[in-house]
Amino acid sequence: MSIRIGIMGYGNLGRGVECAIKHNPDMELVAVFTRRDPETLKILTETAGVYRAQDAEKMKDKIDVLILCGGSATDLPVQTPKYAQWFNVVDSFDTHARIPEHFDDVDRAAAESGHVGIISVGWDPGMFSLNRMYANAILTNGKDYTFWGKGVSQGHSDAIRRIEGVKDGKQYTIPVEAALEAVRRGEDPELTTRQKHTRECFVVAEEGADLARIEQEIKTMPNYFDEYDTTVHFISEEELKRDYSGIPHGGFVIRTGSTGWNDENRHVIEYSLKLDSNPEFTSSVIVAYARAAWRMSQEGQTGCKTVFDVPPAYLSALDGAELRRHLL
């Protein structure tokens, strides 16, 4: 019998989850819940229904795991604990600083209702976190580096679009190759924000807008751009659509460290991702963890978990013997 999945929220991430379920024959999409009018929502899976978000509770016996595809700012802090009352849940909560608080909220709700909630699943937090953790446990004397990109930052793209005179825009975060190379060579560099990443913006301006002012506003924007070397390109709406419509991303997690009685030997552990579609890759990770949530729940486990708590084998559709035979 397949694992029955529900999706809460049908944006890029929700659609990515739908696609990932298609790639996992032991899973089945049962329902998509939306705050929009269900009549107006077209989904890809013919066998799944579209329902109002507020009707989710009624389907609690028809869904094994509910995947929450809302945003971290306002949706997930409310939704994940709320739906953990009725469902095993998985989310991709990615506000690193607020993870401890979110964990506690979900843990309380899931423990009380007897469900499993896995939070902060994706690639960062998620696969990058796992690689940081494994590498730290192995090389206890070492140094961590995370680089992001080349890829589109949604938050920075939104920030550009809020500037007066900007019709549309996209921001690419780019790791500085020389910094990456210094880390790989084991030089343990101390890197400033500016030395690690550059930012490149592609901006469609309104007709007659003051381009110099827009460029200046972007480059000096606190938190988002002022600490970076930023390049601004003004392009046409057609160019933006044609050349920059994807949502690629990726990055690098590197730990360098030493072993030996006198720390005489050096090692470099590197994990990297190069993704054509950030939301589809994130969704693919989430769906594997939905399988794990279901299995842990079947075993009688309850409460909040993160990627650190989940035995790797629980993510795979293969059984233990197959995994040992083919992948160990």
Next chain:
Amino acid sequence: MSIRIGIMGYGNLGRGVECAIKHNPDMELVAVFTRRDPETLKILTETAGVYRAQDAEKMKDKIDVLILCGGSATDLPVQTPKYAQWFNVVDSFDTHARIPEHFDDVDRAAAESGHVGIISVGWDPGMFSLNRMYANAILTNGKDYTFWGKGVSQGHSDAIRRIEGVKDGKQYTIPVEAALEAVRRGEDPELTTRQKHTRECFVVAEEGADLARIEQEIKTMPNYFDEYDTTVHFISEEELKRDYSGIPHGGFVIRTGSTGWNDENRHVIEYSLKLDSNPEFTSSVIVAYARAAWRMSQEGQTGCKTVFDVPPAYLSALDGAELRRHLL
């Protein structure tokens, strides 16, 4: 209270484990067991004792985890099940084809005695296996590649040394850069053995030996060299000592795959290691898994486990809250 560790076998790996324990303040080396005369064995840890292998059983209440540092060919198939009678054990059994059988043997012994045995720990099998498994669970439609090197292959170095007229020798396995690049570009190449790795040999010949014959014997040796492009360099004993005394290794695990309703988006997941000392890195992984073995045993778990079964958090000396705060 620290976790009390015993080491069975004091070669490169055993010494590496000793060094790794020094890097983990929650662990303590209690005993080294050897088949040699204990009087002749000098270890680095002043507070640990050296004992005969056959006396290990007597120390079963003084050791929390026994780390087996013998070879996979003849030692571990016997030792790991045997010592699982009395101890929680960790080994680095690396004969991939015989893992299922070894797993069953250890599982039987450990389940019966109520201990935990974690087998095939290191980097391949070990961290490479984990990365293959995670990547397969995420990108269900994709292709796996593993490259080894640049590094010293012990088996191939031994094979060279068995040739008549060879006094000493070392073999380096080198991944073919062009093949790696084709994989990274997502070209999904079908690669022959020859296209993935080359082999480079540094050989010290006996005085007056027939170099042409030695070179020919190496290059045509079945299984070891005949399917590879092999280079043979004859050097002096001094050069071998001076320039090739280390045991570096490393490699790359790459999975490329696609997501999307029609598999329209491509992704590359890459994990790589660059190690100055193969045995010390392997040992560092093993020691982290010894911590996990102890914790799983404390929880009442029994039987044989692999890296696929161990929740990542169990490897770390940090607790769950710290991990979530600092590494998630």
